[in-house]
Amino acid sequence: MIRTILIDDESLARDIVKHYLSDFPDIEVVAECSDGFEGLKAITQHQPDFIFLDIQMPKINGFEMLELVENPPAVIFTTAFDEYAIKAFEVNAVDYLLKPIEQVRFEQAIKKIPARLNSADTEATQELLNSAALSPAQNNRVVVKKNGVIKIVAVGDIHYLEADDDYVKLSTTEGIFHKNKTMSFFERTLDPGQFIRIHRSYIINLAEVTRIELKEKDSYVVLLKSDIWLPVSKTGYVKLKAALGM
Numbered sequence: 001m002i003r004t005i006l007i008d009d010e011s012l013a014r015d016i017v018k019h020y021l022s023d024f025p026d027i028e029v030v031a032e033c034s035d036g037f038e039g040l041k042a043i044t045q046h047q048p049d050f051i052f053l054d055i056q057m058p059k060i061n062g063f064e065m066l067e068l069v070e071n072p073p074a075v076i077f078t079t080a081f082d083e084y085a086i087k088a089f090e091v092n093a094v095d096y097l098l099k100p101i102e103q104v105r106f107e108q109a110i111k112k113i114p115a116r117l118n119s120a121d122t123e124a125t126q127e128l129l130n131s132a133a134l135s136p137a138q139n140n141r142v143v144v145k146k147n148g149v150i151k152i153v154a155v156g157d158i159h160y161l162e163a164d165d166d167y168v169k170l171s172t173t174e175g176i177f178h179k180n181k182t183m184s185f186f187e188r189t190l191d192p193g194q195f196i197r198i199h200r201s202y203i204i205n206l207a208e209v210t211r212i213e214l215k216e217k218d219s220y221v222v223l224l225k226s227d228i229w230l231p232v233s234k235t236g237y238v239k240l241k242a243a244l245g246m
Helices: 011-021 036-046 062-067 083-092 103-111 113-119 122-132 183-189 234-244
Strands: 002-007 027-033 050-053 074-079 095-098 141-146 149-154 158-164 167-172 175-179 195-199 202-205 209-216 219-224 229-232
Touching (some): 011 027, 027 036, 036 050, 062 074, 183 195, 183 202, 195 234, 202 229, 209 234
Parallel strands (some): 002 027
Antiparallel strands (some): 141 149, 158 167, 158 202, 167 175, 195 202
């Protein structure tokens, strides 16, 4: 049996998928979830082969939920999302189904499942998340998990970001969090008018800057409102001066 989970806040949408799946007896629905929190728990518990996933859901959306899954399963999106995301789906998802879902289109998507499961292409899901993160709808907050608790951090509450091995450390108003992303990812996705990479290991929120000082010849440091001093590289200094209109 191929095991799947339905994650959608609309019960009618889940019912339609289940109805269409009745023609595919080799696919078993092991769980139904009405939001991303439930979906994350169900994926962890059941380890499905693939999932049906809506994007626009309460609490955390589908993209944010996938970011928190260590080994995300293959995905068929069931959504009324924008064209930007659809372009990413075409390249990286198993398939996407626009609501209201038509049965013929549903059957076409299901036929793609065996090939994708055999390829075990988890990198495709990661590429999709990276692409979707460039959408303006995705870059105003960061969803993190700490000690098993999911936290939504507003971008404006981030003081600075620091490279930390395979993670990026976020220093925020509510404490320190880690995200399994790269500094380059955040440099691409955060608003360049608000965040500047001042060093290969640091990105700062310009609103947090209180002072820039010369430490030694051609070497600068910046002081943040949180009373933290951070090093500034030569190229970072040039970018920081331009951003601050110095």
